[in-house]
Amino acid sequence: MRPTGRLHLGNYMGALYNWVNLQQDYDCYFFIADLHALTTDYADPSRLKQSIFDIAVDFLAAGLNPGKCTIFIQSHVPQHAELHLLFSMFTPLGWLERVPSYKDQQEQLREKDLATYGFLGYPLLQSADILLYKPEFVPVGADQVAHVELTREVARKFNNLYSPKRIVDGPQSPTPGFHVQTELDPDRLILNEPQVLLTPSPKLPGTDGRKMSKSYGNAIYLTDSLPVILGKTHAMSNGGQRPTQQDPGNPDICPVGDLHRVFSESYVDAHVRAGCLNATIRCDECKQLCGSSIFAVIQPIQQRRQELQNKPDTIWEVLQNGSERAQKTAEVVMKEVRAVMGLSRDLSAIHIPKHLPPEEREEESRDLSAYQEWLVLEPAALTRNIGELWRREILPPEIVLKQDSGEMWLTHNKRRVCVSAAFTDKNMNHWRFGVQAKSYEILALLCWDDAWKLHDFIVPQKQYLADWVIAKKQAGKGPLWLEVKKHAGHFHLRIGSSENWIDITDNERNYAIF
Numbered sequence: 169m170r171p172t173g174r175l176h177l178g179n180y181m182g183a184l185y186n187w188v189n190l191q192q193d194y195d196c197y198f199f200i201a202d203l204h205a206l207t208t209d210y211a212d213p214s215r216l217k218q219s220i221f222d223i224a225v226d227f228l229a230a231g232l233n234p235g236k237c238t239i240f241i242q243s244h245v246p247q248h249a250e251l252h253l254l255f256s257m258f259t260p261l262g263w264l265e266r267v268p269s270y271k272d273q274q275e276q277l278r279e280k281d282l283a284t285y286g287f288l289g290y291p292l293l294q295s296a297d298i299l300l301y302k303p304e305f306v307p308v309g310a311d312q313v314a315h316v317e318l319t320r321e322v323a324r325k326f327n328n329l330y331s332p333k334r335i336v337d338g339p340q341s342p343t344p345g346f347h348v349q350t351e352l353d354p355d356r357l358i359l360n361e362p363q364v365l366l367t368p369s370p371k372l373p374g375t376d377g378r379k380m381s382k383s384y385g386n387a388i389y390l391t392d393s394l395p396v397i398l399g400k401t402h403a404m405s406n407g408g409q410r411p412t413q414q415d416p417g418n419p420d421i422c423p424v425g426d427l428h429r430v431f432s433e434s435y436v437d438a439h440v441r442a443g444c445l446n447a448t449i450r451c452d453e454c455k456q457l458c459g460s461s462i463f464a465v466i467q468p469i470q471q472r473r474q475e476l477q478n479k480p481d482t483i484w485e486v487l488q489n490g491s492e493r494a495q496k497t498a499e500v501v502m503k504e505v506r507a508v509m510g511l512s513r514d515l516s517a518i519h520i521p522k523h524l525p526p527e528e529r530e531e532e533s534r535d536l537s538a539y540q541e542w543l544v545l546e547p548a549a550l551t552r553n554i555g556e557l558w559r560r561e562i563l564p565p566e567i568v569l570k571q572d573s574g575e576m577w578l579t580h581n582k583r584r585v586c587v588s589a590a591f592t593d594k595n596m597n598h599w600r601f602g603v604q605a606k607s608y609e610i611l612a613l614l615c616w617d618d619a620w621k622l623h624d625f626i627v628p629q630k631q632y633l634a635d636w637v638i639a640k641k642q643a644g645k646g647p648l649w650l651e652v653k654k655h656a657g658h659f660h661l662r663i664g665s666s667e668n669w670i671d672i673t674d675n676e677r678n679y680a681i682f
Contacts (some may be wrong), residue, residue, distance in 0.1 A: 169198075170205045171219035175226045176387035177462065178372045178380035181430060182309055186367040188231035190307055196237040197301050197494060200224060200487075203242050203249065207290045208273070208280060224483050226390060229473035238497075240490035242297065247498035251296035252289070254509060255322055258329060259292055263321065267291045268314050276383060295319040299326075300498045303362045309369035316364050323359040330508035332356040333544040358504050370430045373423035375404050391470065394463045401427070401459035406451050416447040424451075424458050432461035533561035537620035543591060547602070551575065554589035554614050558624060567682045575603055579610075579682055588650075589614035597654035602647035605640045610681060613661070613672075615652055625652070625659065626678040631670055632663050639664025 169175075169183060190196055200223045205216060220241060227239055242248055264270065265288070274282050298306055298319050306316050334353040373379065374386025381387065388400050404424050409417040419425030419441050428437045436457055443449025476483060506512045536542075542553050559569060569577040569585060577585040586608040590599040592615065599615045611627040629636075639648050642664055651662045653669070659676070660669040675681075 169223060169227075170201045171216060171223045172205050172209060173219060173382050174222065174389045174391055176380055176382065176389045177466075178374075178387065180230065180390055180466075181372055182369045183367075184227070184230045184232075186307060186369075187237075190365075190367075191233060191237040194305070197240075197303075197497075198227065198232060198237055199240045199242050199245075199297070199490075199494070200227075201242045201297070203293060204290055207284070207286045207293075208277060208282065210284075210286065211280070221480070221483065224487055225473055225476050226469075228476055228483070228486065229469045230390075234486045234490060238490045238493050239486060240494045241487055244487070244491035245300075245494045245498055247300055247495065247502045248293070248296055250502060251300055251505065252293045254505060254511075255292050255296055255326070256289060258325060259322060261288075263318060264288050264291055267318060291315055291318050292322065295322045298362060299323055299359050300501055301494075302360045302501060304360065305365035306362050307365045307367045309367060311369075313364055313366075316362065320361045323361045326359050327352060327357050330505075331358045332541065358501075358508060371426050372430060373426050375400050375423075377405055377407065377423045388462060390466050391473070392466075394459070394467075397463050398456060398459040401455045401462070402452065404455060410444075410447070410451060413450050414447055417444045417451075419444045424455055427458050427462065428454075431465050432458065436461060533557070534622045535620060536616055536622055540620065550591070551587075551589040551614075554616060554622070555587045558587075558589075558612075558614055558622065562622070562624065564679055567679060576606065576608070577612075583609045583682075585610040585612055585682075587612045587614070589616065590652075591616045592618050599652040601650040601652075603650065605643040605646070605648040607636075607640075611650075613650065613652060615659075617654075623659070623676055625661070625672045625675045626681045627661065627670075627672055627675050628681050631672070631675075632661065635663035635666040635668055635670075639666065 169179065175184070187196065187198055200220050202216060202220055205219070206213065209216070224239070228234075232239060270288070270291070273287075294315055295318060298316070299322065306319070308316060332353050334351060334356075374381060374384055375388065376384065376386040378384055378386060388397055392400070401424065406417060406424060407422045409415075409422060419428070422444070425441070425444070428440055432440070440449060440454045440457055444454065503512070507516060536554075536557075539553070539557070542550055545553065555575075563569070568580055569587070572578050572584070575586050575588050577587055579585060584607065586603055586606075588601045588603050588611075590601050590613075592599055597617070599613070601613060609629045611625070611632065613625045613627065615623040615625070617623065636648075643649075649664055652672070653660050653662075658671055658673045661672045662669050
């Protein structure tokens with residue numbers, strides 16, 4: 169809940185009343201959204217701290233129990249802002265601009281400059297608020313379903329980008345240099361796609377008949393005294409009905425009738441309903457009964473509120489303890505998020521070379537079992553990663569290759585080398601490469617087999633030149649296809665659609681060619 173001032177009946181019945189009930193059956197997190205308050209009230213934060221405290225008092229006075237739920241301040245858990253920033257790296261602007269409340273609030277709050285990134289991005293901050301706790305459900309009213317759907321889209325895109333994949337059986341991929349089919353592993357998704365838990369939100373009009381809102385100046389507040397409430401209900405419109413008190417009315421289309429149905433005891437509601445329909449009750453009597461019913465509901469809250477206000481240290485301790493508890497939960501999720509986005513705070517995913525003899529170090533570097541997650545990368549990224557590993561860990565240090573463009577590299581004497589990588593289909597011992605149709609003097613073909621071992625074949629131009637010339641002409645502006653197959657312990661290379669298979673077994677680790 170945003171700390172933008174005193175809570176009114178709409179806040180209470182639309183959210184807080186339901187939260188008190190939900191804490192009995194769910195592990196709930198309730199927070200005071202001070203960062204969200206700044207999206208619209210950044211120009212004058214002078215009362216923000218006081219509003220935070222007042223909201224906390226209202227939470228406790230209404231019945232939230234810190235022994236049954238977690239109550240905290242949003243900005244005291246910095247993981248909210250961190251996850252929001254990371255989400256902003258991949259969330260399209262169009263997703264934010266289409267949120268229904270974005271333009272609606274700009275219209276309603278024209279006196280404020282809301283042409284800011286913070287205001288545009290507040291639905292994404294909401295997504296971070298939610299997904300940080302891997303919830304099963306988000307309790308909202310029907311008007312907030314669109315915000316939760318955005319959150320589900322963000323979680324879906326994050327998982328598609330970063331959650332672990334698993335290899336599945338399937339047809340050979342037509343993608344150049346990439347022959348493994350993968351899908352999201354449903355048992356290892358990092359973020360949940362939460363479901364909406366629709367909570368009853370009764371129709372609650374303000375004193376002018378519109379939706380109750382602070383910005384409309386039509387609210388009845390939880391802190392209002394009985395005389396104030398009676399004055400507000402007395403001034404309410406009856407919806408243009410009953411021109412004289414002898415004319416019958418319809419409580420179903422009267423704002424006062426709406427409040428009776430929510431706050432009055434059933435016998436009071438029945439009495440005023442019959443009186444309105446039959447013109448046996450005056451509107452001022454109906455409004456007085458309405459005000460009295462409202463006060464009867466909020467008076468216990470006001471009494472508890474008065475007691476709590478005298479214990480400011482206790483209130484602050486509840487918020488501090490809740491923030492610490494929320495941080496522990498949030499940090500578990502953030503560790504996963506940082507790790508998959510390359511921001512982990514330890515040595516994980518960093519290769520530490522061991523002090524082994526060159527031949528042993530080379531063999532160890534050929535074991536790619538620690539890099540299985542590379543298989544979900546796009547072909548260009550897969551080739552880049554394997555190529556970088558090969559040049560750094562396997563290629564003898566005296567051989568230096570300088571990148572020219574794409575997969576073309578140059579030796580110290582300007583010989584053109586094509587470096588490309590591929591993964592084999594399961595148990596197929598078959599690799600397929602798509603490379604640019606250029607002229608190369610050396611092919612460096614990096615074949616990653618299904619035992620997670622890397623084979624590197626260094627093939628000089630003289631072995632493939634005749635077939636290459638024909639295939640290059642056939643390829644035109646498209647990729648030129650190479651295939652490597654293993655059969656009976658030997659590796660063979662085919663260029664394009666040639667029927668000639670070149671035995672390159674002896675070319676494995678043939679670094680003398682450089």
